[in-house]
Amino acid sequence: MRLAWWKIASILLLCYAVAGGILLPVPALSQLGETIRNLYFHVCMWFAMMILFTISIIHSIKYLNKSDLRHDIKAKSYAAVGTYMGLLGYSTGAIWASFTWADPNNPAYASFGSIMREPKLIGAAMALLIYGAYFILRSSIKDMDQRARVSAVYNVFAYTMLFPSIWIIPRLLPSLHPGQEGNPALNFNDIDARMRMVFYPAVLGWTLLGAWITTLKIRIELIQEKKILSNEK
Amino acid sequence: MHAYKQFSALLKKEILLELRQKHALYGMMLYIASTIFVLYLTLGDAEAETWNALFWITQLFICINAVAKSFLQEAKGRMLYHFSITTPSAFILSKIVYNVLLMGIMNILNLILYTAFLGDPTTSFFAFVGISLLGSIGLSLVFTMLAAIASKAMQQASLMAILGFPIIIPQLLLLVRLSKTAFSEIFRDGAPLQVILLLLALDLSVILLAVILYPFLWKD
Numbered sequence: 001m002r003l004a005w006w007k008i009a010s011i012l013l014l015c016y017a018v019a020g021g022i023l024l025p026v027p028a029l030s031q032l033g034e035t036i037r038n039l040y041f042h043v044c045m046w047f048a049m050m051i052l053f054t055i056s057i058i059h060s061i062k063y064l065n066k067s068d069l070r071h072d073i074k075a076k077s078y079a080a081v082g083t084y085m086g087l088l089g090y091s092t093g094a095i096w097a098s099f100t101w102a103d104p105n106n107p108a109y110a111s112f113g114s115i116m117r118e119p120k121l122i123g124a125a126m127a128l129l130i131y132g133a134y135f136i137l138r139s140s141i142k143d144m145d146q147r148a149r150v151s152a153v154y155n156v157f158a159y160t161m162l163f164p165s166i167w168i169i170p171r172l173l174p175s176l177h178p179g180q181e182g183n184p185a186l187n188f189n190d191i192d193a194r195m196r197m198v199f200y201p202a203v204l205g206w207t208l209l210g211a212w213i214t215t216l217k218i219r220i221e222l223i224q225e226k227k228i229l230s231n232e233k
Numbered sequence: 234m235h236a237y238k239q240f241s242a243l244l245k246k247e248i249l250l251e252l253r254q255k256h257a258l259y260g261m262m263l264y265i266a267s268t269i270f271v272l273y274l275t276l277g278d279a280e281a282e283t284w285n286a287l288f289w290i291t292q293l294f295i296c297i298n299a300v301a302k303s304f305l306q307e308a309k310g311r312m313l314y315h316f317s318i319t320t321p322s323a324f325i326l327s328k329i330v331y332n333v334l335l336m337g338i339m340n341i342l343n344l345i346l347y348t349a350f351l352g353d354p355t356t357s358f359f360a361f362v363g364i365s366l367l368g369s370i371g372l373s374l375v376f377t378m379l380a381a382i383a384s385k386a387m388q389q390a391s392l393m394a395i396l397g398f399p400i401i402i403p404q405l406l407l408l409v410r411l412s413k414t415a416f417s418e419i420f421r422d423g424a425p426l427q428v429i430l431l432l433l434a435l436d437l438s439v440i441l442l443a444v445i446l447y448p449f450l451w452k453d
Contacts, residue, residue, distance in 0.1 A: 165403035
């Protein structure tokens, strides 16, 4: 079995991120304690999600240009794995929030109502709802070419509307979530230098893993749709 | 000049059709009236915050209902006819302008009935009228584009809501926030103007996207 260089890189980076994430020193903050190590997993999921969605929309634009169904399959698969990463981001975030945000006097679910109002969570919910709608839209159109075209149009439209909103909403509402000044984790001063040594490799590793899963999905679909695709060319 | 002629002819056709088939228009009005009547019965006395939130929710549903039919009523044959004689950008722009006009009228009606039944907690009513008109433009723009997308699928009406809600959230939040200026909430200097400019920028980007993307939906 031969692996492409970036797949090997993904394995190595993730091994480093998991081992380093658990063992290397982190700044001791009173509120966060050792839960700060979740940064290497939780934030990376969102990074991977946004990057995969971006790749998906690029394939949608390519489809609109060339009407090649292969691009439609790629756009769909990247969106699907991106959604999966988003769900993982939610669950890692929920674990984190139940330690840091939830009211310790009540059961964790009692804080749900106030936690869901977080602007970052609204943004994330919007992204997942949009891609949920994207899959519903796909499943409600029978004709293959039309499905590909219409869903590509929706993908482009929704993605371009999503971006200003992710940028706008945090500036409108109060928030406990770190990264109040717009783009969390992109600001170099936000993260301790020691954590950056693990964080950036972890982002890269998880994104590559997401891309790897997607390429497998795409290969399966291309084999399934072989007949149609070969008729087309 | 040619494109402008096509656009105005299409717009005129939309308005004429609406005036000839009055049942749809009256249906919309009745929809607004009965929604507000139900709210009036269930709500009783509404505080300003609730009043504001419910106003925008009714506005949202009115918009979905008003705009949804703009592509539903186009039969396959007629679309083909349009396809052969006009350009997609003239077609979508005429739909957009027509829906903005329609939603403007429905918005005024909604406001009148709303204040009549549920009272008027605003301190400057005219500011609120202006904000609601700005909001109705934004809503109708987004939902025109979504109606165009949903018209290609099955179960169009419910699909429109699913497709539209996540996209419209930021605009609704901005509008609810902005309309608090009409309830004498104090804002930072220049903050309302900033929000208005932001909304206008969003509207502009929706129009641009519609003109760019509609040609792809157009061909069957």
